[in-house]
Amino acid sequence: GGGTSIDTFSAVFKGSGADEGIDPGVGHLFIDEARNKALYDGLFEVDDTMRPVPRLAESGEPNADGTRWRIKLRDARWHDGKKVVAADVLYTLARVLGPAGPQPFIAASTLEAVDLTQSRAVDDRTVEIALSRPSFEFLTALSAYGTRIVQDGAKDFDHPVGTGPFRFASFQRGKQLVATAYEDYWDGKPAIARLRILSADTDARLTALRGGQADFADDLTPAAATTLRGSGGVTVNSTPNSGIYYFAMKTDRPPFDNPDVRRALMRMADRDELVKVALQGQGEAANDVFGKGFEYYADDLPQHTYDPDEAKALLRKAGAENLTIDLFTAPAASGFVEAAHLFAEQAAKSGVTINVRVGSGDTYYSEALTSGQLTMGQSGPLPIPNHFGSRLLTGSPQNRTDWKDPEFDALYGQALATSSAGERAALYHRMHEILYDRGGFLFWGNASWNSAASSDYRNIPAGVPNALDWARFDKVSR
Amino acid sequence: MGEPVIAVRGLGACAGAARILEDVSFDVEAGEVVTLFGPSGAGKTTIAMAVAGLSRPGVTVTGEITAPARVGYLPQDGPGTLNPARRIGRALGELVALRHPKQAKAERRARVAEVLRAVAFDEDPDGILRRYPHQFSGGQRTRLALAQILATEPGAIVLDEPATGLDTLARAAVTDRLAALAGTGVAILLVTHDPVVVERMDSRALHVHDGTAGPMDPPARRPVVRLRESTPSGGEALARLENVSVRYGRTAALHDVSLAVSGGETVGIVGASGAGKSTIARCFAGLVRPARGVALADGVPLLPLRKRNAAQLAAVQYVWQEAASSFDPRRTVCAQVAATGIRLRGLGSRDAKAEALDLLAELGLTAAQANRYPPGLSGGQLRRAALARALLARPRILVCDEVTTGLDHPLSARILDHIDGYRERTGAAVLQISHDLRTLLGRADRIVALDHGRVVETTTPRALLSGAATGLTGLLEADHLGDPS
Amino acid sequence: MTVPTRFVLRRLVLGAGQVLILLALVFGLSLLLPGDAADVQNSDLFSARQRAETRQLLGLDVSPLTRFLTWLGHAVTGDFGTSYASGEPVSAVIAEPFAVTAVLAGLTTVLLIPVAGWAGFAAGLRPGSARDRVLTAVSVLFDSIPDFVLAVLLVAAVALGLGWFPATSLGVDLPMMLEEPGYLVLPLTVMVARVAAPLVRLVRAGVIDVCAQPYIEQARRLGVGRVSLLLRHIAPNALGPAMQELGRTGDGLLSGVLIVEAVFVLPGVASALIDAIGDRDQPVILAIVLITGVVAIAVNVVIDLLGQLMTPRGAWA
Amino acid sequence: MVAIPVLVAVFGPAFEALAPKERQVPFGPSTWSPFGTDRLGRDVLAAALDGGHTLLLVTALTVLCAYVIGFSAGMAAAVAPRRWLEDLLMRPLDVLLCLPSLLIIMVAAVRSNGSAVAIAAAVGLALIAPIARFVRMAARDVVHGPVMDALRMQGESRRYRYGRYAVRELARPIAADVGVRIGAAVYFLASANFLGLGFDTTSTDWAVAVAANKDGLAIAPWSVLVPGGLIVLLVLGLNLLWDDLLADPRRIATNDAVRAARHG
């Protein structure tokens, strides 16, 4: 690094109009996250393998049973010059766990175990957080969405004061954020003097980058990436394991209440073809367990293969021949409708009729949560314990497969309460095996995440989305 | 004498295989009026168009024509040359300005008024100037079309039946005006079938006949008016107007008009152009809704046209004044005539066609002509086709709006004979609207005179000729009928 | 003249009713879409309980009819409510989109009339000529190429290839755009090409028909000048149908411009509406439809009025 | 010019059967034709051969239905003897005119699970209002002209008067307009797809294909150009064809005379 300063750097992300915001407690879009990342810091953030690394925190240590965590803060300053203190952390936690405005605080459920009454500031730079039940994965929870630290007493989130590498200048919803380099940033002053984070549609992102109106474009389609690879002056980054595509079988209702039918479906998908066509070849086949490349991933399980005959046999065993299934999908992400139709064709080879039902992309995930037999989806990168906790426990808010398995729940509780990382990994492996054998998720593809930037710059961020190295512009240099 | 303004040499025309014109040659010199006189379908319009430099669809013209670049031309369908979207005042003002670009507004206005006067619009020029063409009567429109030409003061004019639909007074005014114009050195080629015009214009007449043009003797003696033995039926009136008033927007067209026609009777309606004659016809046809009063047929109030059923439609038939524009240009004349028989009398299409062809033949149209599309027929031919179309319905009440304008005398006699025959055979009531007072006198049982939308006189031809009818003396004199011979 | 005044008044009264019905229809349609604002805001991360809370906080738990009537009551006083998606006042949300669209639509109209008029007349005055063939072919071509292909090709060729104009208006706001009109060139080109193409064909058809009328032949023969012939004689009779097409501003502004806005990142009304529909943000949807509806209906009244004035065949009543 | 797309549409499916069925790499080269593959890894040519008949049929039916309704409404309004009747007919259509068509299409698509019929109906609905206004304007002179009255007096049926005479009389502007509407109908869906309002993008229908493959415009241009070109040919061809067929009455008279000459 170290080179000359960069006057203005424009990064363009997928926009969403009026939905966008800059309140770090509520923003949940990628572009919100990119903006928050420029303006704020979290105590921890996850790296590309979804392991928490300290940021605003210097360290975080649990007590013996995992019910109290002592977190030491870094010597950092807010954009208004005040020091970052323990009270800021406690205020942030109180805020996201308190009453929500029209838009809920995202971290409310991830941090649900925090017991505020028992938490306290030990000194200015040390805070002790109490949990209502043991968790040795608490740091992962602290690195989730919506946990970035805001200043004690902050009310006006339209004019944010953060600790991040850039200082807020202006924001127009659905258009752009302008921020300037923060000289006193604890991790060093960014080379970019003025950062613009712009929102635009897919095609416009490509055009803007090619036309030199943007220096960086995030979330490019495979075709766009291919196009850009062919043109000079632009560097394309394709980050593997960045989007996990799945079909979700509702395990609480026929026909998927029968594990054999679920097993059959797992053999009915020609994952290679799905990846080749729906993801346009820009990804890898997945193996029905979440989180390839992430910490705790069970990569020793043999790959589930496409085997129509085996599927047929399983169906026969389940007494579910001539099965007809509704597959509910929507153009919620690229490749969904294509994958659904392709899967229907593949399933036909096993004598299963899949009716593709196309819904509205805007509300798809809400609808799919409760309705339909077979739905589909795409998940951003997420630490595996979070994936289990938010999607696969009996009471999980996002239980897309209606997976209710006491053994599984017990293993999860046991894992959280286990201080040894090795033992935890073993427990997670057990859980993965269960899902691999009879879970409701059919993970078929791990897509790559394409972003591109003008070749004039170095240290362009290229991490998996949601991870520390994604959309981090403070290290960009010439 | 200098060079002729218009010189026609060896003009020929054919449509497909049919020869329309053969070797027509004549000159028109400055200040001269040449009239082309001849029966309907003789080729007059074809000559006029050729001189005006216009091609006729489907007709190939050969020969040599010298004419000035700018010839004022009034086509046979004069009203069609009025732009429906422009007020008359504007339209004429523009044309005047073309001639005198630097003229002041007031002068221009004066010139427009003068032009209007030339075509016999004497009163209320302001009201007229603000109107659109569709707010005028048929004859008025023809005159306005003529006014457009006069406004540009061309050196040569070709007029195709300028006197169509003009009452005798207006006709006199217009012809006088044209004669005066010729006096200023304008060359005028006039197409007419009207001997009165020929005579009044003091012109050199060419007789067009079967596609050839030759010199003509002074116009044939106009037939002596022979009065018909009137047989007033006296019975219940078949067609009746009771205290009818009609308004077009703010213009009142008829005031409190009452009128009755019995079965077997012919009633002639005369009156100056714009007097309201066509409006009466339109009342019977159900095309206008009286503001007050009713139109009755057989004592039963007539419904608006669109509400009539087949029997009611057949009972009252109307022959449009502007016959040519009442034909669908995309369907053969024969088919259009036959349609009446099919729709209103339930004939089979073959029968209807045969009957239509017979009827057309009787009115002087050959089968070949009948099978053409309307643009392929002459004005007079279409007028006859329109009559045939109405007659085929076997109407009990027949309203003819100037069916004989544009037809030469023998032909019009033939047409009227046919109508008379029909009336006698069926006991129908016939309403004849005409400017041809001379003919009307010999055909009508009674004559109703209109002026400014009021009935000013109802009389018999005999009474009329004997000078008892004061309201019509003007018209009579204009037609040289004042002195009964 | 008193009669047209009455015509206009009556149409305006009817127009108020039309706008009401329009709003009701749009509101009804938006209800037919699955989910509501709370569902949309719910990302992968919220629970059903949080969604219910959101719903309550947004006031989505009361009956749709009440919501509609309440909104309407406030709208009458000029208060369009608060956006569900952003929590900002609706008037603030839609101010910029309307400004952008007004500029875009205004400029398009200014360019459109001469372009479509010229091309339509040029083609229609000499039907069958080489000029006509070319113009017709070009207009049909523009009409049959999808707008996005046209836009994308233009961007590729003119902006990326030749570098003459900026490819998008990303991050540029309206004042800047006006200062540097280069930003508007490509969007306007696409808009004009798109909207003009059908107009050219309608004008052409009208001109051909009118030119065959005897009154035009006569005017020509009488020596009426070219300009006057075109403007005073042919145009009023020939333009009726084309004007009706122009009158489609309502939907045109809402859906037709969308592609242009999307490709060139112009934050106009169309994108705002689509966003709002996507967010199930009914206050914003209604406000946009209200304003565009009023404009569109007013434009229609004007067009019908002009139509009557230009071809005064029927009586006023 | 029309012949090419029509032939492709009619006979395409037969040839398409010869194409390999397995998926290839999207937007890549194809083993079967030089045009490469589309978004779904199908051969571009094969997809184009397959997709014509639905497009042709659906568009034709949509425009036809919209035209029948719009024409009737517009004509009825033009004829309406009373102002209130005209208002009754036209004012609701004005409302329809302002209704965002994309909203209608979205609702139709979502509510019907993307049924082609429902979407076509929505597209048709969006077309009706402009058609009606157009027809009313164009028809005003015709329906109030003397020919119409004469036909009425002859007792010609309503169907003949409006369905035949008025249509023939209005043929030229209507043909121009139908061309406009076909273009609109074809691209309504394509545009909706472009904006990601999204329906089933896997059909081979030319219009859908254009939208579905637009991503690949730069890397596999044929996937857009082949279906797009066929549509352009179709619309362009239709328009030019109409121009030739719709001669004015004077031309008819000429042809008539020529025919007469030929027969003796």
Ligand SMILES: Nc1ncnc2c1ncn2[C@@H]1O[C@H](COP(=O)(O)OP(=O)(O)OP(=O)(O)O)[C@@H](O)[C@H]1O
């Ligand atoms: N396109 C055509 N094809 C065949 N014959 C035609 C065509 N046009 C005109 N004719 C015929 O040419 C003849 C001359 O027509 P023209 O209009 O010149 O007669 P005219 O003397 O003006 O008759 P009128 O007094 O009835 O107007 C008519 O018999 C007519 O039927």
Ligand SMILES: Nc1ncnc2c1ncn2[C@@H]1O[C@H](COP(=O)(O)OP(=O)(O)OP(=O)(O)O)[C@@H](O)[C@H]1O
């Ligand atoms: N649509 C209209 N609007 C306004 N005034 C009209 C309209 N139609 C006719 N008039 C006027 O009504 C009066 C009567 O017209 P009408 O057509 O009955 O006259 P006419 O006696 O048939 O004349 P002509 O002999 O010229 O045909 C005329 O003064 C005319 O200017």
Ligand SMILES: [Mg+2]
């Ligand atoms: Mg003639």
Ligand SMILES: [Mg+2]
């Ligand atoms: Mg009259």
